Structure formats: C-alpha cells, structure tokens
Amino acid sequence: MTQSPESDSRTDTLRQSIRAAGLRVTVPRVAVLEALQDNPHSSAEKVTDKVRPVLKGTSSQAVYGILAALTGAGLVRRFDPAGSPALFECRVGDNHHHLVCIRCGAIKDVDCVIGAAPCLTPSDASGFAVFAAEVTFNGLCRECQDFSTPEHID
Amino acid sequence: MTQSPESDSRTDTLRQSIRAAGLRVTVPRVAVLEALQDNPHSSAEKVTDKVRPVLKGTSSQAVYGILAALTGAGLVRRFDPAGSPALFECRVGDNHHHLVCIRCGAIKDVDCVIGAAPCLTPSDASGFAVFAAEVTFNGLCRECQDFSTPEHID
DNA sequence: CTCCTTATTTTGAGTCATTCAAAACAAGAC
DNA sequence: GTCTTGTTTTGAATGACTCAAAATAAGGAG
Structure with a gap:
C-alpha cells in the first residue's frame, strides 16, 4: 500500500x-x-x-x-496591516516587506533590497536599540487600478 | 480687556x-x-x-x-502599531517614520532619510501603484534597555 | 506498551477598539 | 434670523482577540 x-x-x-x-x-x-x-x-x-x-x-x-x-x-x-486583522505567513527570517492594496487588501511580498534585518537604519535612533524595520508599501494593485469594481476580491 | x-x-x-x-x-x-x-x-x-x-x-x-x-x-x-490601538498625530505631509519600543510602547518620530513619499521603492512592485512607504522601526527605548522594570511608562 | 507529567486544546465567557444608525443639534450660507 | 446640511449625541452592536478552568493528548519514564 x-x-x-x-x-x-x-x-x-x-x-x-x-x-x-x-x-x-x-x-x-x-x-x-x-x-x-x-x-x-x-x-x-x-x-x-x-x-x-x-x-x-x-x-x-x-x-x-x-x-x-x-x-x-x-x-x-x-x-498587522492598518485596518485589517493580523495576518500570518510561513516565510520567515528573510526580512521581506509587503505591498498592500489599500482598496482590495491584496498583499504581495517584496524582497528586501538592502539585506538582513534591520534592513534600514533610522537617521536618528534617539537611543533606541533597533532590531527590525517593518516596511509596508501602500498602493493599488493592478486590478484595482484597472477596474472600478473590485471583482477580483475573494 | x-x-x-x-x-x-x-x-x-x-x-x-x-x-x-x-x-x-x-x-x-x-x-x-x-x-x-x-x-x-x-x-x-x-x-x-x-x-x-x-x-x-x-x-x-x-x-x-x-x-x-x-x-x-x-x-x-x-x-497602527502592531498590538496597539490606532495612534494619531498632527505632523503630516513630511513622510516621517516611527521608532516603536516593543516593551513600553514609547514612540519617537524619525525624519525620513530619503525624502518625499514614497521614500522607498520596492524592488519589484508587481504592478502595484505605490503611494507611500510606511516604515516602523521596532526596538527598545533607552529606558527599557537600562532598567528591568518599565517605571517610565505613563 | 502503559503510566505519568505537563503542554495543548476545548469550552465558555469577557474585553477592548471601533463602527453603525437614528435622533438631536449647530455651522454658516442666505 | 432662518434654513439646510454637516456634526455630535445617544444607544446599541460588531469584530478581533484574550482569559480561565476543565478536558485532553504528547512524549518521556519505566
């Protein structure tokens, strides 16, 4: 068997x-x-x-x-994208970022251009010990740019 | 008078x-x-x-x-910092970012190093029209690094 | 394989942040 | 001052998540 x-x-x-x-x-x-x-x-x-x-x-x-x-x-x-419940993913440890469609909520991963976490360093950390930089890109996905009704939302 | x-x-x-x-x-x-x-x-x-x-x-x-x-x-x-209610501020239009203490919740503004919004461009926007990049630096504020008890929390 | 300890899940209830809807109210154009 | 329409109040409801106690199951000991 x-x-x-x-x-x-x-x-x-x-x-x-x-x-x-x-x-x-x-x-x-x-x-x-x-x-x-x-x-x-x-x-x-x-x-x-x-x-x-x-x-x-x-x-x-x-x-x-x-x-x-x-x-x-x-x-x-x-x-935790703004205005949405917390989201989870298995892709860990690679310090990638997220593209969020502000209209339909679609999310896409984007590789970090810089490298390891924190991929960015603040201009003035004011004494903070920074571990990670969370980067979220807000925009419109291709479908939401093209169509007036978000028919592609699941 | x-x-x-x-x-x-x-x-x-x-x-x-x-x-x-x-x-x-x-x-x-x-x-x-x-x-x-x-x-x-x-x-x-x-x-x-x-x-x-x-x-x-x-x-x-x-x-x-x-x-x-x-x-x-x-x-x-x-x-919307993760795990906190939404926060509001008057400082608008300058595309600044935030330093968040993961222990006591303290927040500090950091000027954007790059410039106008979106201060960063994703490596691959996958068709998204990106308007803004939200950057949040997670770390420990000076007090939370120094002391074991967060007595400075209001 | 069976028992035991302890981590995990179920069950049931509760909290916090936020939103909705209808009625009362007030800004500001006339 | 009056009227129209945008705002705020009042009262209730929702969604996302957490807490606590009881029931259950994982995995090491024997």
Whole structure:
C-alpha cells in the first residue's frame, strides 16, 4: 500500500520543524502550518476556515493560541496591516516587506533590497536599540487600478 | 480687556486649517486638534481623556468621528502599531517614520532619510501603484534597555 | 506498551477598539 | 434670523482577540 497522507514528506518536514522549535507536535499545529503554506497572508479566521474541513472540532481560540505559539517560536511571521486583522505567513527570517492594496487588501511580498534585518537604519535612533524595520508599501494593485469594481476580491 | 482664550492665535490657526480643509469648524474639532498637538501619538481614548476636561459631554464616538474626518482631510495622520490601538498625530505631509519600543510602547518620530513619499521603492512592485512607504522601526527605548522594570511608562 | 507529567486544546465567557444608525443639534450660507 | 446640511449625541452592536478552568493528548519514564 502507499503511504498514508499523514506521513507525506511535507507533513514530516513540518513536524520536524515544530519539534526543533521546542514545541510539541500536534495535529492542529501541523494543520495550521500547512494551511499557512497554502495560503500566505491569512488572518486567524481564514486559517480556521482552512483547517476546519480537515480537523472538525478546531476552535478559533485554538488557532489563535497555535498562531501565537508558532510566531513566538519563529516558525511563523505575523504582521498587522492598518485596518485589517493580523495576518500570518510561513516565510520567515528573510526580512521581506509587503505591498498592500489599500482598496482590495491584496498583499504581495517584496524582497528586501538592502539585506538582513534591520534592513534600514533610522537617521536618528534617539537611543533606541533597533532590531527590525517593518516596511509596508501602500498602493493599488493592478486590478484595482484597472477596474472600478473590485471583482477580483475573494 | 485681554483676548478670550477661545481666540488665541493657535486656536485661530487651527480653525483656519479646518476650514481650509473644507470642514466645518466646531468646538470639539478644535479641541481634538489642540489635544493632538500637545500629545502626539495619542490613541482615540487618550484624545478623549484630554478633551473631556475642556469639553464636558464629548463622547468617544464623536472623537472617533472627528479623528476620521481630520485624517480624511489630511490634517491628521493615523498609524497602527502592531498590538496597539490606532495612534494619531498632527505632523503630516513630511513622510516621517516611527521608532516603536516593543516593551513600553514609547514612540519617537524619525525624519525620513530619503525624502518625499514614497521614500522607498520596492524592488519589484508587481504592478502595484505605490503611494507611500510606511516604515516602523521596532526596538527598545533607552529606558527599557537600562532598567528591568518599565517605571517610565505613563 | 502503559503510566505519568505537563503542554495543548476545548469550552465558555469577557474585553477592548471601533463602527453603525437614528435622533438631536449647530455651522454658516442666505 | 432662518434654513439646510454637516456634526455630535445617544444607544446599541460588531469584530478581533484574550482569559480561565476543565478536558485532553504528547512524549518521556519505566
């Protein structure tokens, strides 16, 4: 027989990274990580929606807790666009930035031109010890420039 | 007799700028703007607290409405630090950035090194029309580096 | 494999920031 | 001064997230 879906290579890799981060490997945690890999820039609610079909009784509180644990462990990155719930993504450690469409909310990653975090240094840090620079570009995505109605919004 | 406090020069300037922005000049609007000049980086709640002693029956809903109107008119700038309520400031149009202490929440303005908005250009805008780059530097303020207890927090 | 300890998730309720809607009110053009 | 329309008040509701206690499951010990 073929391997069960539970032991495919992506799942295994995920389980290993959770373990390596010092966290217990649980079914909901793996499911959240997979949902996040398939849907970058998801809100806690969206993650819950993606995970529910797979894992029936998953509460949204659990998802919040899992997301907080994974973020704390450095497996997930969180960012808070203005006027939107917090969004999460698996792409971590590369100090990339975000392009946000102020009309439809679409998000695109942009590589950091400069390099490692903090990719920028403030002109006058006023005694602050700066760890990271969060850069968010606000604009209109191509669809929102072209069309008057945001039909492309999911 | 001397001039009444209501007609001092700051108030007059404020009234004029509100008018110039196409908005009606009202007592609460002027009070919010003054509170914001005296307390940059204030949340809606803090503004309400500052305005209340002067203007007894000001509702927090009114403050939200006023802040939204002033922000829309370009007289006030709003920004949303992660994990904090939205903050407002009068310093507009100069594309400055913010230094945020991740421990005590202290905020400092930093002048933009580059220049006019958007002060940065993403490496690959992917079709987005970028208007502005929001830059937030996360770090620890001097007090939070020096002391183990954040006694300086107001 | 089974038990045990402790981390994690569920369940249920609560909080904070913010928004909505309708009625009362006030700015400022005439 | 009056009238029109933009503002604020009043009262209620929503969304995003957090807290706490009880139930459950991960994974090391035996």
